[in-house]
Amino acid sequence: METAMDQKIEALAEALAECDSVVIGAGAGMSTAAGLTYTGQRLRRYFGDFVRAYGFGDMYSGGFYPFSTPEQHWAYWSRYIWINRYAPIPNDAYELLLKLVEGRDYFVLTTNVDHCFQRAGFSKKRLFYTQGDYGLFQCSDPCCNETWDNCETVKAMVEAQGFIAQPDGTLDLPEDGHVLMEVPGQLVPTCPHCGRPATMNLRADATFVEDEGWHEASACYGNFLRTRTENGQKVLFLELGVGYNTPIIIKYPFWQMTARNGNAVYGCVNRGEAYVPRELAPQSVCIDSDIREVLLGLTGATVREGERL
């Protein structure tokens, strides 16, 4: 028997099959669905010592702690960056999404900073990561609009604590499980231009550096919207795991663009927060469920759709 959930997934599959283009908006929930969780086993495995010392309940909160030394700050952050940005993505959620839109006219707007879209094979030309990237450093008191790759530095920092970074990026604990909670002073990153401390290229305040790549991606997104949303084209705005932390980046613009175009469809998949204003309901498919489950359903539903033709 077909459930209400099946019907919604089928409605979304239909919107996907019929649209001219797809604009994906992805928030934190997308990476949670991909297994990049901030509590539980991953927290205990990689931050057990910090949890015992400071009582952090999740990785995210720990990131705000004012550690007393830069050596300890970077011990925490290098682990955080490595497991969320360089270690393999725990499951296939991003790949399933790529399978759905590959060969289609699509663009991705994301507030995620874990580089998962590129890592899963999405084209960089179809991607705008508005809030930065864990894999880039910038000057903490920006002396220039530059960012630089931090892979080697972060790897050196986790290894200096005793972790073993495998060739595929998996981070292992040493056999005795003992790791240091600080990095050597000489590994604390600094700006190559002015010598001030370096920091992650994340939009937390006004010091966020919008480098050349950021501006290029921003222009590509603007161009995509300009050329796809005019003349009543059939656009599917597919919002995945976007909460209410920064609704002005994805959620509200998606609602506005859907409202302005009677041929547009707004799809929203989010566990616990799949909501749409009443005025948009006739143009919307909202699914309150695990994103990966829905993507699995959609890939299956798409195949069924094709078989029927």
Ligand SMILES: [Zn+2]
């Ligand atoms: Zn500098």
